[in-house]
Amino acid sequence: MKELSLHILDLVENSVKAGAKLIEITVTEKISDNIISFEIKDNGCGMDKEFLENVVNPFTTTRTTRKVGLGIPLTKLACEQAGGSFHIESTPGEGTYLKAAFMYDHIDRQPLGDIKSTVLTLITMREATDFIYTHTVNDKDFKLDTRELKEILGGVPFNEPDVRNWLNEYLGENIESLYN
Amino acid sequence: MKSLAELAAIREKALSNVNMRSDNDSKIRVVVGMATCGIAAGARDVLNAFSEEIAKRNLDNVIVTQTGCIGMCRLEPLVEVYTPDGNKYTYVKMNKEAAAKVVNEHLVNNKPCADLLIQEGM
Numbered sequence: 001m002k003e004l005s006l007h008i009l010d011l012v013e014n015s016v017k018a019g020a021k022l023i024e025i026t027v028t029e030k031i032s033d034n035i036i037s038f039e040i041k042d043n044g045c046g047m048d049k050e051f052l053e054n055v056v057n058p059f060t061t062t063r064t065t066r067k068v069g070l071g072i073p074l075t076k077l078a079c080e081q082a083g084g085s086f087h088i089e090s091t092p093g094e095g096t097y098l099k100a101a102f103m104y105d106h107i108d109r110q111p112l113g114d115i116k117s118t119v120l121t122l123i124t125m126r127e128a129t130d131f132i133y134t135h136t137v138n139d140k141d142f143k144l145d146t147r148e149l150k151e152i153l154g155g156v157p158f159n160e161p162d163v164r165n166w167l168n169e170y171l172g173e174n175i176e177s178l179y180n
Numbered sequence: 181m182k183s184l185a186e187l188a189a190i191r192e193k194a195l196s197n198v199n200m201r202s203d204n205d206s207k208i209r210v211v212v213g214m215a216t217c218g219i220a221a222g223a224r225d226v227l228n229a230f231s232e233e234i235a236k237r238n239l240d241n242v243i244v245t246q247t248g249c250i251g252m253c254r255l256e257p258l259v260e261v262y263t264p265d266g267n268k269y270t271y272v273k274m275n276k277e278a279a280a281k282v283v284n285e286h287l288v289n290n291k292p293c294a295d296l297l298i299q300e301g302m
Contacts, residue, residue, distance in 0.1 A: 161235035
């Protein structure tokens with residue numbers, strides 16, 4: 001993984017597999033505190049205590065193709081290499097919350113990367129899941145709730161080309177404006 | 181700036197088209213492997229390249245979906261193309277440019293890109 005946004009894409013897939021109906025993705029960049037972090041909160045099936053304790057172990061996975069699961073270990077490694085920390089908590093039946101934090105100016109901190117593509121991919125490919133995306137850069141923020149968009153769209157799917165295009169530009173403009 | 185009002189207008193325009201697109205059996209399916217291995221190798225950009233190229237060419241007989249680990253992580257990004265005649269084509273080590281090529285040559289002109297397909301001994 002070369003970008004934090006790719007870790008997000010990968011980890012959200014865990015939430016989808018856990019049957020989450022609503023997934024909240026929060027990216028926070030606060031240069032004065034020298035921190036960049038992302039949080040993922042879902043209302044999926046959650047993990048029991050035993051699974052949670054081992055979840056950062058690469059040999060813990062629910063998949064059946066092989067006995068390796070690298071998503072969480074790779075994110076934890078990226079945090080630790082950049083003077084940050086990785087935290088995960090979960091309640092069976094209620095959901096999972098994780099936070100990955102990094103030192104903003106650490107030389108080994110991966111760039112956030114193409115977060116717009118990550119959000120666009122998630123929204124258009126996971127129509128049945130609702131997302132709240134919140135991105136804060138210092139004192140500016142942008143928030144998108146797919147439930148509000150679905151209300152406007154009234155059944156027209158996000159992967160309809162015109163809708164996808166609109167979403168692509170809407171996300172792009174709003175995320176870019178956070179940095180101006 | 182893009183506004184929510186524009187989205188409402190897009191909805192009106194799209195509603196009639198959506199009804200025509202409900203028949204999935206006669207469509208080509210493009211399936212991109214999006215597990216950790218695929219994502220790390222660049223599957224996100226491949227998936228988006230497919231979506232954009234297909235939208236650009238107005239191909240309403242193609243649907244793009246994603247799946248988990250296809251099982252050959254060293255050949256990621258992997259893309260499977262299922263055609264309505266029941267055939268499956270596995271494309272390996274994909275990138276944006278290769279995705280555009282598959283759309284143009286295979287999905288539009290029905291000529292699979294032999295150089296991008298999985299080969300024996302890979």
